Amino acid sequence: MANLINSAEVRETWAPIIESATGINEAEKLAWMSEYCHNHKLYEDAHTMALGDAGNIFGMGNVSLPNMAVAGSTGSGDKAPTLLPLAMQVAAQTIGLDLVPVVPMAGPMGLLSYLDFVYEGGRIGDDQTVNPTYIKSNTAKATVESNGDVYVGKSRLDGFSIIKLDANADTAPLTGVYGDAELVKGLEDHIKGFAAASEAGDPFSRGAGEQTPDKIMGLSLFSKSVAAQTFQVAAAVTREQVQDLKQFGVDAVAQV
Secondary structure, eight states, X not given: OOOOSOHHHHHHHHHHHXXXXXXXXXXXXXXXXXXXXXXXXXXXXXXXXXXXXXXXXXXXXXXXXXXXXXXXXXXXXOOOOTTHHHHHHHHHHHHHHHHSOXXXXXXXXXXXXXXXXXXXXXXXXXXTTSOOBEEEESOOHHHHHHTTOXXXXXXXXXXOXXXXXXXXXXXXXXXXXXXXXXXXXXXXXXXXXXXXXXXXXXXXXXXXXXXXXOOOOEEEEXXXXXXXXOXXXXXXXXXXXXXXXXXXXXXXXXXX
């Protein structure tokens, strides 16, 4: 393809872009990089755009990657990062570490302490205005209702029953009938009816809200003992892979 633009125009067009993107300002490098960018653009324009029968420009079309198994397959010409597959794999790992806090352990076992809000705002007694207490127990719905308590639903984490204790009870039965019970943690399970006008989660009208006592959640400190476990896997690379990946600035051994 004939290059109809002179070197001065090529450099005037591309040198500022290259310098801004890479910080390179050496004249000799800017000269050949500008020529490369110019010729690359001409090649892409010639191979990805054409005039149709009706004089319309087809454009670049759908994105497609070169097929190494088919001779002459050039792909769509989009400037896809060479290491995109590797970057996607790394991102899939690091996003989990960003969302979930990681606490390094000094030994094979450790003790984690954390704070959580629980659905428990006061004692259970004869006063109907006291805040209800919600517990979670591995107890069937029929058993819960036979005790005079309210079955709210199941925990989204372990499937245990969430129970609203009867406000007329003298004490909260955290032992006895619900021997395996624990307070429901706000960061684990959401109870729609706790701060609403009904168990279904309907909101209060303004007048009713002004006359209704606030529901109160308690702050509790929890501790959990953990033991370190391990996964065993081995990986290997060839000498050719170590050499080939160097051109992309990737240390194959470090990646393994």
